[in-house]
Amino acid sequence: xxxxxxxxxxxxxxxxxxxxxxxxxxxxxxxxxxxxxxxxxxxxxxxxxxxxxxxxxxxxxxxxxxxxxxxxxxxxxxxxxxxxxxxxxxxxxxxxxxxxxxxx
Numbered sequence: 001x002x003x004x005x006x007x008x009x010x011x012x013x014x015x016x017x018x019x020x021x022x023x024x025x026x027x028x029x030x031x032x033x034x035x036x037x038x039x040x041x042x043x044x045x046x047x048x049x050x051x052x053x054x055x056x057x058x059x060x061x062x063x064x065x066x067x068x069x070x071x072x073x074x075x076x077x078x079x080x081x082x083x084x085x086x087x088x089x090x091x092x093x094x095x096x097x098x099x100x101x102x103x104x
Contacts, residue, residue: 005099006031008040008074014095018087024097025068025075032099034063039100042078046085047092054084057100 008026015023024042028034037060044053056078060066068075076097080087087093 023077037099038102043096045094
């Protein structure tokens with residue numbers, strides 16, 4: 001049975017993105033251990049047209065997978081090659097991220 005994992009906290013505004021990937025900087029929730037996390041999910045929604053653009057997953061094997069030493073923060077990169085619609089520069093997007101526990 002899956003356990004509830006409190007979501008990560010987004011680090012302010014997500015940097016601009018386009019193309020086939022998005023890097024999302026975040027803070028680990030203090031109530032969640034890296035050992036509890038199997039993957040991180042991203043849900044992307046077009047704020048202008050109210051279109052659901054999809055849900056994307058990145059698997060996490062260790063802290064090294066998400067800690068960015070160069071930027072001294074946590075971040076995860078999502079592959080958007082399966083996105084349903086083209087991302088437009090003029091649009092605004094709603095982003096939600098969540099942890100998935102070891103049970104999936």
